[in-house]
Amino acid sequence: MKCLIIYYSLTNSTALIAENVAEGIRTSGSDAVICNIKDEAPPELDSFDMLGIGTPVYGFNVPINVLECIEGLSNKRNIPSFAFLTYGTYAWNAGELLKKAMITSGFKPNGWFFSHGADYFLGYLKKGCFASPNHPTEEEKEAARRFGHDMVTAGTGWPESIQPPPVIYRIEQIFLGRRPIRLYFQKKFKLNKDKCIRCGICMKGCPSKNISLNPEGFPVWGRNCIMCLSCELHCPKEAIVSPISWPVMNLIMKYNVSHILKDPDIEKLKVTLHNGKIETYK
Numbered sequence: 001m002k003c004l005i006i007y008y009s010l011t012n013s014t015a016l017i018a019e020n021v022a023e024g025i026r027t028s029g030s031d032a033v034i035c036n037i038k039d040e041a042p043p044e045l046d047s048f049d050m051l052g053i054g055t056p057v058y059g060f061n062v063p064i065n066v067l068e069c070i071e072g073l074s075n076k077r078n079i080p081s082f083a084f085l086t087y088g089t090y091a092w093n094a095g096e097l098l099k100k101a102m103i104t105s106g107f108k109p110n111g112w113f114f115s116h117g118a119d120y121f122l123g124y125l126k127k128g129c130f131a132s133p134n135h136p137t138e139e140e141k142e143a144a145r146r147f148g149h150d151m152v153t154a155g156t157g158w159p160e161s162i163q164p165p166p167v168i169y170r171i172e173q174i175f176l177g178r179r180p181i182r183l184y185f186q187k188k189f190k191l192n193k194d195k196c197i198r199c200g201i202c203m204k205g206c207p208s209k210n211i212s213l214n215p216e217g218f219p220v221w222g223r224n225c226i227m228c229l230s231c232e233l234h235c236p237k238e239a240i241v242s243p244i245s246w247p248v249m250n251l252i253m254k255y256n257v258s259h260i261l262k263d264p265d266i267e268k269l270k271v272t273l274h275n276g277k278i279e280t281y282k
């Protein structure tokens with residue numbers, strides 16, 4: 001059995017899970033190749049007989065680049081497949097959405113795995129909340145290895161049904177979906193030219209190569225944004241304003257963070273953000 005694991009990881013949590021799933025597959029005597037779509041295009045599926053898809057949860061959804069990658073795979077055919085997701089706070093039914101995307105593309109997934117991952121979502125960091133900072137843990141990595149092993153030997157099955165998210169999160173999920181991002185939000189990035197020092201950090205860190213520099217050296221946003229907000233987070237001069245900084249978003253983030261702070265099952269650290277750097281409270 002030769003398994004291809006295609007995943008997207010920006011801040012390394014999903015990458016760690018992918019590596020451990022692959023290790024588990026190898027302990028069963030099978031082969032596994034892993035590919036982060038942030039860095040390289042996935043290889044042709046022809047020479048593989050199993051497919052794994054790994055993704056972080058973004059806005060209670062599957063990130064747009066992962067959906068587009070699944071749709072764009074060439075030589076799609078009904079080989080055994082599985083999925084794994086990492087999330088900082090609440091994944092809600094993002095796993096179901098991934099499963100649906102895989103089935104729509106002709107795959108028949110027969111197992112999934114979830115792990116927490118360190119949550120660098122700008123909306124929460126701005127509110128001083130760094131969720132799941134020490135994840136994935138050693139236990140989660142070990143569980144990922146077991147999952148990989150089980151997927152090639154037995155398969156784990158999907159839960160029959162996942163409860164839909166509560167209404168407020170459902171509304172956020174719709175707002176942060178593919179169409180609103182592509183048709184509206186991605187056009188709303190604003191640059192404060194008085195602050196920008198034309199360092200190009202935003203461009204270099206963009207996982208979807210959506211930022212270019214104009215002849216004067218200022219960043220320009222394209223139409224391929226996945227709303228990871230990495231550009232705004234890491235700008236050393238805080239020169240970028242995206243929709244996450246709109247007053248209405250401020251209220252929503254405040255609501256979400258108030259829930260996270262009350263939830264004993266979510267580990268969190270108090271942080272401040274300053275000039276693109278996250279500082280932890282002593």
Ligand SMILES: Cc1cc2nc3c(=O)[nH]c(=O)nc-3n(C[C@H](O)[C@H](O)[C@H](O)COP(=O)(O)O)c2cc1C
Pocket residue numbers: 008009010011012013014015055056057058059060061086087088089090091116117118119120121122227228229
């Ligand atoms: C833009 C963005 C949106 C996110 N949205 C969610 C979310 O809706 N629910 C959640 O539990 N975690 C969310 N997260 C946290 C990530 O899913 C989590 O940290 C994941 O492990 C990151 O994976 P990576 O390190 O492989 O990039 C979000 C993170 C980012 C950057």
Ligand code: SF4
Pocket residue numbers: 191195196197198199200201202203218219234235236237238239240
């Ligand atoms: S990271 Fe900030 S300062 Fe640097 S080019 Fe981008 S917007 Fe300008």
Ligand code: SF4
Pocket residue numbers: 202205206207208209210211221224225226227228229230231232
């Ligand atoms: S939010 Fe910024 S860094 Fe992320 S994909 Fe969009 S343009 Fe690129």
